[in-house]
Amino acid sequence: MFTSSENIDPDDEGGVIKKFMFVNRKAPYGTIYALEGLEVVLISAAFEQDVSLAFVDDGVYELKKGQDTKALGQKNFSPTYRALEGYDIEKLYVERESMEFRGLTEDDLLVDVQIVSAAEMADLMVEQDVVISF
């Protein structure tokens, strides 16, 4: 699925910093996408690129407060989003429409994010060097 590894070669173009955006569009436990996406984000931090995260569609559910997977027997990886700041990944964008369509507000989210309109998100995507969608 993640085939763009050549794009994050730290020696690429003499260490030029590229803008990477990871777009999260899937809910956390029904499929593996959200967790895989988060792991790729953590790995990308090692390459010291300009990383941002977008949460769109069901991806907003990844940030819902109060996740508890004990009864499910799966790992609750939602606390890891709060670790991203320590990895210098501080640009988290949530599309307002996706959030509101799901009956959620900013108070429902477990980490500080910037809420943006669809048009603002479109602008953010266009300015990236690499966009990887999960």
Place this chain on the structure above:
Amino acid sequence: MPMVEVAGKSFEVDEEGYLTNLADWNQDIAAYLAQEEKVELTDSHWEVINFLREYYEEYQIAPAVRVLTKAIAKKLGADKGNNKYLYELFPYGPAKQACKIAGLPKPTGCI
């Protein structure tokens, strides 16, 4: 999966020697894993190991070494939150070796 025996109980580890079940961890196991890594545990080691346990408890991941260094500097001071200090304690890499002794999985993005 390989099994190790510590203080009369068996525990599962992965092919690289990391404890499979986080909840199995105790101080005896830490001592055993340290011995396997040829690390003699001092209070300074325990301070880092306990820090890692707390970090994992809070964030559900083992931190990358750069993140660990920064977080330790923040909590325990710059004299401890630096590579020199941490590599002296854990010569084969603080994230990797200390995580193993702390019973955590190998850090994501550990390269």
Place this chain on the structure above:
Amino acid sequence: MLHIVNKSPFDRNSLESCLRLAKKGSAVLLIEDGVYGATKGSSVEVKVQGAMANLKVYALGADLQARGVADRVLDGVTVVDYGGFVDLVADHSNLQSWL
């Protein structure tokens, strides 16, 4: 920017989200099951037609033909072959594949 959508709009919301989040002037290439979004008479026709005011929409000919819908492509959609697919990728500085 080039957006690539490969899922049927009747199965997933990839196309819908893509059209919502694609900036004016961007290109959208429909491939695999995504080509159903480029066909006439469907419930997404109006949405796609509307989006074409701001976006350039392409569909991969081989995928249209394979699905028996090459004869009902929406007006305004440009059908491309694999060479055209490569050109689109080469002509845009960045792209996003919608999963």
